Amino acid sequence: MPGLETKSGADCAGWARPQEIANIVETVARYNPENIEVLERYVTTQLNSDTYDRDANLALLKLYQFNPDPRNLEYVAAVLAKALTALPDPDFNLCLALITDDALNTHPVLQQLWEAQQLLERCSFVEFWRFVEDHAEVRDGALDACKGFDEHVRDFIARTTVLTCQTVSEQVLMDWLNLSAEEVREFVADKAWSYDEKDDSVVVLPVTKENAPKVKGEQEVVKFEQLKRIIGHSNEVY
Numbered sequence: 001m002p003g004l005e006t007k008s009g010a011d012c013a014g015w016a017r018p019q020e021i022a023n024i025v026e027t028v029a030r031y032n033p034e035n036i037e038v039l040e041r042y043v044t045t046q047l048n049s050d051t052y053d054r055d056a057n058l059a060l061l062k063l064y065q066f067n068p069d070p071r072n073l074e075y076v077a078a079v080l081a082k083a084l085t086a087l088p089d090p091d092f093n094l095c096l097a098l099i100t101d102d103a104l105n106t107h108p109v110l111q112q113l114w115e116a117q118q119l120l121e122r123c124s125f126v127e128f129w130r131f132v133e134d135h136a137e138v139r140d141g142a143l144d145a146c147k148g149f150d151e152h153v154r155d156f157i158a159r160t161t162v163l164t165c166q167t168v169s170e171q172v173l174m175d176w177l178n179l180s181a182e183e184v185r186e187f188v189a190d191k192a193w194s195y196d197e198k199d200d201s202v203v204v205l206p207v208t209k210e211n212a213p214k215v216k217g218e219q220e221v222v223k224f225e226q227l228k229r230i231i232g233h234s235n236e237v238y
Helices: 019-025 033-049 054-066 073-084 091-096 101-106 108-121 125-134 136-143 149-164 170-177 181-190 224-237
Strands: 006-011 016-018 167-169 202-204
Touching (some): 016 019, 019 033, 054 091, 073 091, 073 108, 073 136, 073 149, 101 108, 108 136, 170 181, 170 202
8 A cells, every 4th residue: 555664574464564554453553443444445455456464354344343333334345355265264254243233134245245155165166156146236346346356266166175075077177166168277287286197077186184085994893792791791800
């Protein structure tokens, strides 16, 4: 943001938090309503620069909670959109806890952002893309204003896929990522994934401790008559 010095020691996902924002977020100044406009401008900076500062955004929502009169629901929607880019971190729910039911019920974009988050949490990826495209208010009004939003969501989908699968068909990836076949191939190359040597319609994912097959332990079956003898023997001993 023009006119803001950066604080070298406050790292926010790989970038420096502006000094003016650090002076608010990291002190009691975070409770001063006069800082609402500064934090709102900072949200705009995050939208335009594909950066993210959870603590500053939570500070803004807290100020709105204490001072509802100057509350700007467009900035609330922007904060929720940025929180979606942080999945699987629980930032969205942290933000939601600071938003009143009245605001959620009277502002359709906020409600739609919550519904979009629920679809992503349930791994309903195809339904998520369909939902945001069918609701122009949330797509045009909040998500498109958030630079890099789709890319962040696709990264979340990719991480989730790796956690649960060792292979996945290219068509499924196209549906989940909302990408064309050519775009999926570029995505696979960017992630350093590979295609099955025998079937180039199947994408091979890296093996992790989460998606690796689990060795099933052997179970020894003890018949009831054997159990009676064991219990009887233990009674004799004790």
